[in-house]
């Protein structure tokens with residue numbers, strides 16, 4: 001049994017996550033936000049303005065202008081305000097689920113950024129790693145993150161069923177109007193190196209047609225809805241800043257966690273992915289396992305011989321949320337051409353978000369959101385990105401990697 005204490009401020013609160021197999025006890029702080037420092041968060045805006053004014057004055061040679069006072073509008077731009085301003089369009093129940101999800105993401109962010117994460121990782125490695133192929137070993141922090149999100153959704157009282165990468169089958173909670181699918185901690189194989197990771201989630205309305213079926217079947221039917229039925233989706237990116245990118249069906253919006261007061265603040269309203277980018281993101285050590293179409297596409301864009309007459313650059317973090325986040329901001333294409341990523345809780349939520357940012361999500365042939373899922377952990381090739389880049393890629397025909405031998409690292 002591992003017992004570690006994670007406290008970020010006033011009060012040390014023990015929550016217990018028990019996994020029968022691993023018997024893990026991790027006390028975590030009830031609130032992940034550090035105690036309010038003497039600097040209120042509005043001061044951060046003032047400070048940001050000062051820095052911008054100084055940078056401008058340096059480049060223009062003029063004197064620094066004092067920051068203008070922060071307006072009430074700016075003060076109100078938290079996730080809570082954002083959700084409450086969407087009254088009418090957004091059910092209260094959905095807002096409640098989202099608030100519980102974002103709280104869970106803050107807990108995960110705090111855990112990942114603390115020495116406790118290292119303790120969890122190293123102490124559980126032996127018990128799990130000994131029996132499973134190294135690459136597919138569930139990382140302890142995936143399991144803890146799963147427990148954090150599951151507990152938050154249960155507490156929301158509004159979730160009927162859930163599906164997670166870390167659960168063998170769909171889970172039935174019972175009463176509740178919503179269904180949540182999620183990957184609690186994607187990219188976790190990089191975690192020991194402090195490389196960014198992310199949480200992916202999607203929310204559906206529960207389906208009345210499943211009423212009366214046995215619980216297992218009800219849960220399964222509810223989580224196997226096509227992505228076109230999503231009401232909301234998003235990801236949390238745990239990186240130099242913790243970001244939450246979210247859609248509730250009216251655009252893609254980015255929030256940054258302000259650790260001085262523990263709230264997500266709207267920093268990237270109405271994110272639009274550029275129509276075309278100049279960056280491709282793929283594990284190109286797999287080049288010789290790729291089909292001819294994908295090889296030709298990558299060869300062409302590398303050499304500036306594609307539709308866009310400039311040479312593309314490569315960026316690959318091997319952490320889906322981080323690779324996608326960069327793609328949404330800078331444009332281009334993030335892909336995994338082999339059947340590796342999961343339709344239900346990775347491809348669908350991310351495709352919905354990307355479409356809300358004016359981009360496209362494809363399996364190389366079809367729009368992801370039109371695919372009818374047939375099983376929970378179904379995998380497929382995934383291409384996400386700028387609309388012109390995705391259309392160009394699809395025009396090369398065979399871009400799906402059918403050879404999928406399993407790779408060591």
Ligand SMILES: O=P(O)(O)OC[C@H]1O[C@](O)(COP(=O)(O)O)[C@@H](O)[C@@H]1O
Pocket residue numbers: 186187188189283318319320321336338340407409
């Ligand atoms: O090994 P590949 O094909 O480069 O796959 C990397 C991808 O796998 C992931 O790590 C997800 O895999 P897991 O869900 O098995 O952890 C993504 O974050 C990343 O984009």
